[in-house]
Amino acid sequence: MDGRRFLCVFRRAPHTDAVLREHLDLTLTLAAFEQAVELLFLDDGVYALLPDRQSLPEGPPSPAQLLAALPFYGLEQPPLVERESLLERGLDGEKLLPARHIGRHEVAALLGDADVVLSL
């Protein structure tokens, strides 16, 4: 472990293309190699925190399923989500996957304090 801190920023809606899922794969790979990783959901990425209504037996794992696997990769801290992104999309009252809500002004510090920012 080289002490670098990764911030993985998720900004794409989960079901329009494979970008968000691929980015989650990348994040889990970093975690599997014991890198310090934080997850941050912004803008349309916050839709990924909506739980699955129904699990489908076929196909690749959903973002919700991948997020549920985070603790098995040593990521004990819940992902971060920007409060304003939820408000702008009317999701503030929705039941979401476990996440720590932060304000937009706090995002600046997270970006600045990370050694590597991977934003997709």
Next chain:
Amino acid sequence: MATLHLVFHPPRGPGVPAWFGRLRTGDAVFLLGDALHGIRENGPWRSLVPPAEGTRFYALKDDLLRRGIAAPDGLNPVDDAGFVALAVEYRTSVTWS
């Protein structure tokens, strides 16, 4: 540590864009391509430049020329080499597209 914010998208509405709320003192904003429509004469982002003390705004000279946009006070036009120098100067960058 300061962050270089690369903004690629034109304004989507009259309000303050989300990325603007994610700046902190010392950060820099680089407006690229159609993001420059935001700082047209009556563009919604014009009043953000110059913003809070400590934040610098940049754009490529060619992007400005191509769109016929005059750089307002507080916006620093640079060439390609200047862009590369900023990418080196700031340890992290983040793209808002």
